[in-house]
Amino acid sequence: MGRKESIQHALCAAALQDVSDKSVGIYKHDIKVFADYARQHGVKDAESFESGNKRGLIQSYADLLLEQGKSPSTIHRYIAPVCKGAGINMADIEKPKRTIDRITRSRYDTANKQGDIEQSEDRFKRLVDFQKAVGIRRAELARLKPADIIQLQDGRVYVHVARGKGGKEQYQAVLPDNIDIVLKTRDTATGERLFSKDEINNKIDLHALRADNAKAAYKYYADKLQESPGLRNQYAHMLQRYFYDMNKRLRESSQKQYNARLAAFKRDMYQSSGIYKIRGASVDIAREKGLPVEYDRMALMMTSVFHLSHWRNDVTVINYML
Template sequence: MGRYPGLIYFVLKRLDSLMAIGKSRHQAKQRIRAELDEVNWNGSTGMIYSHTTRKVYQQHILAFANWAMANYQVKRPEELDTHADELVSRYLQEGIEQEKSPYTLQTVRSALRLYFGWKVAESVILPKRKRTDIKRSRVSVKQDDHFQPQHWPAHILFAQATGLRFAEMRDVHVDEIIAQPDGRVIVHVRNGKGGKARNVPVLAGYEQDILAIIEGRAPHEHVFEHMPKNMDVQSYRRASAQARYRQHAPGRTLPDGQGSLSLAIMMRRRR
């Protein structure tokens, strides 16, 4: 008789079954909304639409499984499923007591809820995320030492004008930059966060600069043949968002960065 596979094997197999690479989360949500007859439904489809999400969630789920095996002698997948609510609640509570960041705890909970179901550990109240807790790119970081802005003017201009993510800039094609009859320019993102496509308007005043980047180039060519891995795209995204805010709300001051993130933003990011 062959050896019974270990718990980790079953965890990985279940994660494999949840993969939906190349499929649209947006379309899946639309189908669910139609089936439920709830136009505003915004829950999880229960699937994984990107390799990055799989990597992050797998790391957290395997850490939880190893914790359950080490502390509660859980060896079989049915045991893990049966006691999921109790174990996940204890695991999250330990994370709170260890003062793990709210962002980490919410990511862990999202991963475990995708795996076990979205009602698991409902009794555990996680600490709220605050804007002041988000440290990335607020000050000079190590990667800045390896990035020379003067060598990448087109990349910086594009990031500031569009606010795209690193992978979105890397993947965009020439024919996905579209000039509109009214003079505006939009960038079509085929595969954004969660596999969702969207159209991003270029900031007013940058239109001709963006069109100059693609002038005379083949339609299916990547706009950027190479993306510098140490480019702090997040800082340019933030600057772009601030500029967009000022364009749409002239005369208004930007939020001061204090206080909690809005509930709508928190719920959207958890999913």
């Protein structure tokens, strides 16, 4: 009789698909910790894990992490690869929410003096101007090629990110006012990559520029909807069509899961009469900075999907609007 497959091996085989090189080590570590926990609780191999109460075991693990004093963000990180490998929806696991008061990156002034200086230097001007116009992650900027700047026949421009966060492909929309700078950046590239290693190697707060771009995108869509309410249906069609196109693998593997995810996606656009109201600590931060406490859900989702590739309004507000 052959040796049974370990939980760790089975979870890694499923969870590491389409994961960026940077995340592989983290996923493997977090899965190993969970596999050790499972063995300590009598679940010795992948077969017994699959045939047992997978969700219940993951839930008890999440509860233990909370008892140990782990932060909400850490708990989310620890269970994310486990849920992916086990085919369990993260939403089915009860866990503390990651609240805005715990998120500080790029939100307040910090001692990043070198980054502030470099942001104004001529040698980084191409990168800074492009990031202000597009707003993607540093690793995504480093991998871009000139051919990834795509202009359609109608004049619209997209930045193709072949491997974004989690290994996912995305097409980053460029606002009309930013098209010229994006095309200029493409046309001034001198190597295989859009930016040289010297341009990417800096301390500039690129996340702050990403947040600024998201705010500008939200204002653009909110203003358009205010001027032309009929655009709401057009935007909804664009979003649902893009959702369909970008979730081909899920559709083919499980129509049930696809339908559930689509329903949640649509609820996020339409619930609460289409208005997203921030709550809790977010309200204090918004008032302190003179920012709105209510947002148009459709404008938020256009921003979240086409400019941030997050697909969720709460993530967009907490991490980029405030």
